[in-house]
Amino acid sequence: MRGNTLEFNFSTQYVSALLYSSIIGLAMCSTIWLILIRKRETISVTTSSLIVPVVAAMLGWILLGENNSPLSFLSFVLVFMGIYLVNRKT
Numbered sequence: 001m002r003g004n005t006l007e008f009n010f011s012t013q014y015v016s017a018l019l020y021s022s023i024i025g026l027a028m029c030s031t032i033w034l035i036l037i038r039k040r041e042t043i044s045v046t047t048s049s050l051i052v053p054v055v056a057a058m059l060g061w062i063l064l065g066e067n068n069s070p071l072s073f074l075s076f077v078l079v080f081m082g083i084y085l086v087n088r089k090t
Contacts, residue, residue, distance in 0.1 A: 047086050
């Protein structure tokens with residue numbers, strides 16, 4: 001069996017979009033992260049980063065029609081439960 005070859009074109013539009021999303025996105029995320037660290041408890045800010053894969057999977061399911069198994073949804077619930085348990089006041 002022979003595989004398909006991947007053709008990739010480093011166009012100006014591609015490189016510009018890559019630089020914009022990486023540099024501007026990194027600057028925005030770093031700034032927001034530092035502001036949150038100053039205003040909130042560190043543990044609540046760091047555990048909130050665990051939500052990122054869940055949000056990415058949900059957006060892929062909603063916007064791109066990707067398939068998520070029932071096990072995926074169970075794992076989403078477990079992530080949210082873990083975040084709740086870590087951040088709850090005792």
